Amino acid sequence: MKKRMQIAAMLLAGVLCFCGAAMADGLDAFKGKSGTIEIAGGTAHIPVMKEAAKRIMTANPDIRITVAGGGSGVGIQKVGESLVDIGNSGRPVSEAENAKYGLVSFPFAVDGVATVVAADNPVEELTAEQIRKIFAGEITNWKDVGGKDAAIHLYTRDEASGTRAVYWKKLLKKGAIAPSANVVASNGAMKSAVSRDPDAIGYVSIGHLDKTVKAPKLDGIVVTQETAKDGSYPVVRKLYMNTKGEPSGIVKLFIGYVMGPDCVDAIIDSGYIPTH
């Protein structure tokens, strides 16, 4: 028993050393620096931001980093009004916003948006044309696309959603979404609504896919981060960090760290594809 404990302790120590060694390099830049960085905006970014912040603050306790949500629009607005240092968005800054605020954008990851249905829905594959007709309200029964005889329940996101923006532009080709569609407020809410409604169809960020929902093939293409990365799955977007003017000081270092080689694992672990 005692011996086993010792081995476990040694293993743990080894793992900790290894982690420490692997992470030390990119964090050197923060040595001797102090100050605070405030981050807000897109909710898809949060896992990556939190992990980067945790590593930096562990290496250098004199730096404080706070990460808040709010959504893409809020992120752009807050950084534009200088209320935060970095405003995240899941869509590019619009021309009107840029004219007003003068922001600099840093895309650090690529995220795909997948069509989802309930896990026990027998439909395995849909064409882009079928999906467009379903969301437009022209196809209203699952039996018309090879499923059972049941009315299709549409779920969509609010207009502020970056996920909706990319899905609407790249898959629905800016087509109409039936006004009878239910509207949910986040990727998480979409997943829980679709997973419990056997007749549902909706869409979530690929990072949110798990076994509670099913992503049918799109025109024969399996929907995964890999197909999104090699470009065969077309419904993808970039995740941006935005600053007001060129960043400086520790904010610049933070952005450099997220865009650098040492944060790649955090981006992949969060379900996204690094741009670098």
Add this chain to the structure above:
Amino acid sequence: MLHAAAAVSCLAVLAVFLFLLRFAAPLFSTEGLAKVMQWRWEPFGGHFGILPMIVGTVCLSISAMVVAAPLSLGIACFVNGMGPKRLARPVLGVVQFMTSIPTVVYGFVAVFLLVPFIRSAFAHGSGFSWLAAALMLSLLILPTMVLVLHSQFSQVEPEVRLTAAALGLSKAQAFVHLVLPLSRRGLLASAILGFGRAVGDTLIPLMLAGNAVKPPESVLDSIRTLTAHIALVVATDSSSGAYHSLFACGMILFLTTVAVNAGLRWVAGGNGRA
């Protein structure tokens, strides 16, 4: 000290009103008003109609009242002598406890239990519906209404009890002919307070009503209220027309609340007790 507190709260309300007025100002030209007062909400197509949301708010709050008003009246009568005495305190205790349940708990429980039940029981729509939201909303406003009624009945009922008994009235007769007419103000106050809460609640409609921008054709249809609409759109691009149309929603809600409060004051300040 009291004056300062009063002044601060008055100023805060005034500031909110002026802020809303300032930001909603562009909408109150004839052109701006026509833009908002229409049925189509397609922000990317330049249509910012909020009429479906106004209809949604009216439908939901009135239907919640229709369910909650008779229930709260029944409970208030029950705990004020109509029901068995030993049950009065526990029932009142449960109602008081209900006031402390956070809205999000009601919403969360309903998403897991009520919505799937409605979906499978009626085989129409996804379960996220006017009906689901109305039922939970009535549960939410019930304790407020019961407690207002109770405080009124517990004053009136002991006063008329002896007289009623001397006249040979049964308990039920005493309630219908004496207590209820004498409590007219309390009845109105509880209705107004309950209605105010029903109009203003955001989380229940946001989580349960489905938020489709469409006037409902049945209680099983998905609807969107003004409050849920603001919550959904507030994160949008802040220089867009969609964002600015929110101030009209805020204005309508604010004016509704003011109207409800003015109504309450008018009722409470009315002459005499009848």
